[in-house]
Amino acid sequence: MTTTATGLLPEPFRALEPWVTDWALATREERYQKRLSKTIDELQAFYDAIAPLAEDAIAYLDTRDVHALSDQDTRLLHLLYSMIMTSYPVNIFKQPRIPDSGAAYFDTAVEPAL
Amino acid sequence: MAIQERLATGRGKYTPGYPDLDTGPVSYEDSISEEFFQAEREAIFKRTWLKVGRVEQLPRNGTFFTRELVGLGSIVITRHTDGQVYALHNICAHRGNKVVWQEHPTNETQGTARQFACKYHGWRYGLDGKCSYVTKRDEFFESLPDDQLAMPQLRCEVFAGFIFVNFSTDAPPLREFLGEKLTAELESWPFEKFTNHWSFRTKVKGNWKIGIDALLEWYHPAYVHGRFLNTNVAEAEKLVPPMDSYHYDLFTPHMLTSVPGPPVLKKKTGSVGPAARDMNWAYRLFRAGLFGPDDIRTDLGHLTDDRNPGGIRAWSNDQYWLFPNLSIQLWGRGYYITYQYIPETVGTHAYEVDIYFPEPRTASERLAQELVVDSTIEFAMQDTNTVEATWSQLNNRALQTFHLSDMELMIRQFHKVVRDAVAAHQAGSEK
Known part of the structure; x- marks a missing residue:
């Protein structure tokens, strides 16, 4: 939450810029690692910040060509991926890890470029 | 009306319809014996596609x-x-x-x-x-x-x-091994259109068959995955379809189960409403859940007459089990998943989950895919840990007979097919 730069996100979503450093992550592996590195309070803070803007963000991105997104738009999409990554912990598990998942861990061997 | 009443068919038990299957207690020696593991490798993995x-x-x-x-x-x-x-x-x-x-x-x-x-x-x-x-x-x-x-x-x-590969030179050709039902029903799915691919891999401390068992029955979801449904187990139970709402087809050595699922959301018209710490709100926002995206694409040609061959109500997906270790799940909402279990030792296997969507046309389609993938993996991690907890205890042999309900007929069948293949090979009479 040390980001102070501007222009990282499309203008209507600049309020989310403080979250870019932590959560605008390109790979699922990075997002899952980030989730495990946070407390449930921290996950809730991110979720609560992005959730009210999410519907507008999806509508905005749907006006763009998803296969030719700008860097700003890509960061916004990545933040929405991270919202999904945090949604089960926040809404159901009440903890970062999946309950009763012990040491279980899936390596992501392949995922889409976008 | 609750899903339990809405989908019930009153058809009665499935297992008695398969005269080769008994209904008695079972042994899991086939999943813990080192000797059996070696025999299984010779009889099955070195000569099966x-x-x-x-x-x-x-x-x-x-x-x-x-x-x-x-x-x-x-x-x-x-x-x-x-x-x-x-x-x-x-x-x-x-x-x-x-x-x-x-x-x-x-x-x-x-x-x-x-x-x-x-x-x-x-x-x-x-x-x-x-x-x-x-x-x-x-x-x-x-x-x-x-x-x-x-x-x-x-x-x-x-x-x-x-x-597919086969380490044997005298096994029948692949299509003959798969048989007419599998080849016809699988080939009508346009796999080539599903190229947006996720692959997940892990190593599991448990026999490969115990891993497969975890996906062969619909008894466990209310318990292993209950909190996804409702924190109150009695309520979670009511959200799992009744046992007689599924379709099973045990066409040895392969199998099929067709699975019911929830209806899709109504077409989006207005706002999803104020943000909430509520997974149902998140499902509505992204228009997706464990059973797939809610906006089903009609340009893929995947919903042919071959889907839902048992004609179940509220059909969601067909789960084909290709002997010995591969499941191909064809989901009505426009994606497919493969699960594969590759034995390494009697007590370990590599577990691979691959999820294939079409290329997304919009950000919202891509986000719906992300939520489906995330949900699938959250569930799979719980299953995996249960497999490890089960196998470690089976391996102690404190109990040596176990009990399968009618809901678990595919487990009964699967272990029988494996044991029969080993016995046939050892008798030198394999077909």
Whole structure:
């Protein structure tokens, strides 16, 4: 939450810029690692910040060509991926890890470029 | 009306309809015995068609990937300049070195090559395995059979874009092994349109069959996954479809179960409403959930008459089990998943989950895919841990007989098919 730069996100979503450093992550592996590195309070803070803007963000991105997104738009999409990554912990598990998942861990061997 | 009442058919129990299946207690010795594990490898894994990948992994002539199959061997799958797919034993004809590997000889690799060069003494091979060049040939003797030198081919056939290999030379052809039902029902799915691919891999401390058992019944969801449904178990139970709402078809050695699921959300019109710490709100926002996206694409041609062959109500997906270790799940909302369990030792297996969507046309389609993938993996991690907890206890043999309900008929069948295959092989009478 040390980001102070501007222009990282499309203008209507600049309020989310403080979250870019932590959560605008390109790979699922990075997002899952980030989730495990946070407390449930921290996950809730991110979720609560992005959730009210999410519907507008999806509508905005749907006006763009998803296969030719700008860097700003890509960061916004990545933040929405991270919202999904945090949604089960926040809404159901009440903890970062999946309950009763012990040491279980899936390596992501392949995922889409976008 | 609650799902339990809405989907109930009153058809009665399934297991008695299969005269080869009894209803008594079962033993899991087949999943903990080292001796049985070795017999199973000989009888099944060394002579049955095994999926090793998909054609999308070989997009052009000259592409290849390797598979490290513990106990079976390291193999290289290639697309040669003739456009054909080959499977090669990954061994140099000179002194047996592993030919294709990068950095670490036990890691799988992939890439593009005009030919393979052995790292030991530089012998070169075409992607069909034939040796094309022996370094310092003059130093060898007349006994060197130039025309026969090769990384040996093993049998390799492609079905519906899935690449299968067989370590045996006398097994029946792949399509014959799969049979008419599987070939017809699987080939009508347009796999080639599902190229947005996620692959997840893990190692599980448990016998491969115990891993498969966890996906063969619909008894566990309210308990293992209950909190996804409702924190109150009694409420969670009410959200799982009744046992008589599924379709089963045990066409030995393969199997099918068709699974009901929830209806899709109504077409989006207005706002989803104020943000909430509520997974149902998140499902509505992204218009997706464990059973798939809520906006079903109509441009894929995947919903043919072959889907839902048992005609169940509220059909969601068909889960085909290809003997011995592959499940292909065709989901009505427009994606497919494969689950594969590759034994390494009697008590460990590699577990691979691959999820395939069409290329998304919009950000919202892509986000719906993300939520489906995330949900699938959250569930799979819970299943995996249960498998480890189960196998460790089976292995202690404190109890030696166990009990399967009618809901678990596919487990009963699966273990029987494995045991029968081992017995047939040992009797030298395999068909």
